[in-house]
Amino acid sequence: MFIKQLPIRCACTHKSDVRSQFAALCYRVVKNRVEILMITTRRSGRWIVPKGWPMDGMTPAECAAQEAWEEAGAKGYAHDHCLGLFSYNKMLEPEAVLPCVAMVYPIRVKSLANAYPEMKQRRRKWFSRKKAASLVLEPELARILRDFDPKYLK
Incomplete structure (x- = not known):
């Protein structure tokens, strides 16, 4: 599956200023329709996908x-195929931002836990690909969500 990657925009002066993260495109197929699990941010409550920092001894997927487990309570199969990248600015403090690039990995969700680490800090909800894409601010992520088709995964 090839999703056309949009150019990444980064408001930084040096490449070393950019931090890498790994994101989860959590999905399920219901009645032949793909649904994407979205979560809210802790601060603003806007809809995003679970994402986080690299962890020692773990692959990106x-x-x-x-992150899908901690932030959304989602358990499932993680594909090692990166769907694409998106850039965003992580707010550290009211006036401090950290430019980040997140690599997106598909997770076929098998179950959702009733209790998970960040359950009191976030909401979660299933959306169609089109609706999920319309909710995010990052154009690269919107394209990945809209164009995602699990039938092309190996």
């Missing part, structure tokens, strides 16, 4: 699966 395993890191994405770990």
